[in-house]
Amino acid sequence: MDPSRLTAIDVHTHAEVSRTGHPSLSPELMAASEKYFAAHGHRQPTIAETADYYRQRGMAAVVFTVDAEHALGHPPIPNEEVAEDCAAHADVLIPFASLDPWRGRAAVRQARRLVADHGVRGFKFHPSLQAFSPDDPMAYPLYEAIQELEVPALFHTGQTGIGAGVRGGGGIRLKYSDPLLIDDVAADFPDLPIILAHPSFPWQDEALAVATHKPNVYIDLSGWSPKYFPPQLVRYANTLLKDKVLFGSDYPVITPDRWLSDFEKIDIKPEVRPRILKDNALRLLGLTKS
Structure with a gap:
């Protein structure tokens, strides 16, 4: 990957279908997500198609699936497959893994093997889908391993479109995605880079507080069109968190084309825009020494 050739790095994209056609979510939960994002009938691109999409735009993308088999009973797309397919397109794709x-x-053990043998560059958690509180000591051995591996942990925060409108929300509990639950993790693992994914509705202020207070905590802007960003998020992105806010789309349910078009229209300082779109991610992902 040549960072000088990239215009942006999207730190939040999903592998939604395996090589064999196995989906990342059950049909019921996928339909709920599509309805929530008004992405009815959107295609589930293969990783190769995702690579082509980003290559055409001169951008790179972090790609992951979600392993929530314990709670949802749905087998994930194999992390090894995601990593191998990203390696085939290493000029534009960066593999993250997801472990329940x-x-x-x-x-x-799998975390260590995925980094050592498959080149994984980070790990994705979705507490609401995985049905665990991020500050549960049960997860601490996994965090410790990821910290030792010197790669980031990305946590879904805030409301989720997965299960929205389904009876009982599909059993998915929003409380686990309160970003304040990650404050303990950031304190107990101070050398673990942590990304709080999404504007964290209804806990935006909590996310800003944690990211401001803990040097190892970042925020990605995926899952929302920028035109809906809360004013305080824009204000902090322009000032206190200008080096800790990251571009993310949530592709394929939100495309970077749509996201970037709306991003151009919000009040972000010209000198901050390249930090959000590319520079902060380069530094966090270890793609540059500067």
């Missing part, structure tokens, strides 16, 4: 903390010591 309920897997215990097996998840710890």
Whole structure:
């Protein structure tokens, strides 16, 4: 990957379908997500198609799936497959993995193997889908391993479109995605880079507080069109958090084309825009020494 050739790095995109056609979510939850994002009938691109999409735009993308088999009973897309397919397109794709903390010591072993043998560059958690509180000591051995591996942990925060409108929300509990629950993790693992994914509705102020207070905590802007960003998020992105806010789209349900078009229209300082779109991610992901 040549960072000088990139215009942006999207730190939040999803692998939604495996090579064999296995989806990342059950049909019921996928339909709920599409309805929530007004992305009815959107295509589920392969990783190769995702690479082509980003290559055409001169951008790079972090790609991951979500392992929530313990709570949802739905097998994930294999992390190894995601990593291998990203490696085939290493000029534009950066593989993250997802491990269910309920897997215990097996998840710890798998984390080490995924980084050492498959080139994984970070890990994605979705507490609401995985049905765990981020500050549960059960997950701490996995965090410790990720900290030792010197790669980031990305946590979904705030409301989720997955299960929205389904009876009982599909059993998915929003409380686990309160970003304040990650404050303990940031304090107990101060050398673990942590990304709070999404504007964290209804806990935006909590996310800003944690990211401002803890040097190892970042925020990605995925999952929302920028025109809906709360004023305080824009204000902090322009000032206190200008080096800790990251571009993310949530592709394919939100495309970077739509996101970037709306981003141009909000009041972000000209000198801050390149930090959000590319420079902060380069530094966090270890793609540059500066």
